[in-house]
Amino acid sequence: MSTTPEPITGRPQVEISTSKGPITLELRPDLAPKTVANFLGLWSRGECDNLTFHRVEDWVVQGCDPKGDGTGGNSTLPTETSDASFTTGSLGVARRATPKDVSNDSQFFIVKKDSTFLDGEYTYFGRVVSSMEIINSLAVGDKIQSTTILTK
Template identity: 70%
Template sequence: MNKGYLIAFIVIFLVIVGFIIYKAKQKINLPSGKVTQTQEIAGQSGTMQNPILGKPQVKISTSRGDFVIELRPDVAPKTVANYLAKFSTGFCQDLTWHRVEDWVVQGCDPKGNGTGGESNLSTETSNESFLVGGVGVARKASPKEFSNDSQFFIVKKDSQFLDGEYTYFGKVIEGMDIVNKIQIGDKIISTTILSK
């Protein structure tokens, strides 16, 4: 008789545990259909959430002039939310372009030497190709699964060797001539979100 109660208890226990796991997975899974990504932007009145719709545009003013990038939340939603938050709070203001080569410019490093920022942003790879004007996230060589949360780069030449290795999250749609003029030490004066 005791074995019967023990077996019944184990069966009931397993059913309850299974139900709890099933419900937990339901909360984690994204709903099917169209998913709206959200961004959190800390402001004076606290944190608010806004949906990221379409392809937000950001004007980046530099000591050489202005250019506009179009962000791609459909390709890298977490990365776009991260950078919209940084751009809206002026995080990059007065930071420099610390790396300038014939094929790339890189900036928004709080230390100004390529070592600043946190490597805590998940790398979001996609099928997008790094063509002229492509905007990506810098990262340490290892581990590859984490990107830097502040430094970004813009390619000045087609750079498909980066495809699938770095997070692509937008492209320059205006002012590529300004990007090509950027020199080491030039400053990011401001970042303005033109559309969300």
């Protein structure tokens, strides 16, 4: 019996319940299969539950850092760049400045306005499909209360 997981097909949807309200994301395994599999596993195990959005700027929100300060998680996930553009509502993975070929395995970000300077440099793995107004209302310290996989 094989232990290799089945490839993810379609575009899974995930609801992130925050202290400000729910956000629905649509994931893109066709663009970043390892990243989508990693975050679906993380979210299904509740590993982001009760963690905060530790970074909130005029153009981005970032969360799911186990340490809560931008230094947590491991840089073990391969960076999967694509032709996707980081337009408003895009979902990406945090990484250190170097090495560029690995990304953080827990911290994700959502851009609040077009941020095309990230194109080809960071892993794009989905987008917000509802509640961009919730994203725009988040402040540092707001919590990720829970995550629910809506469709796989």
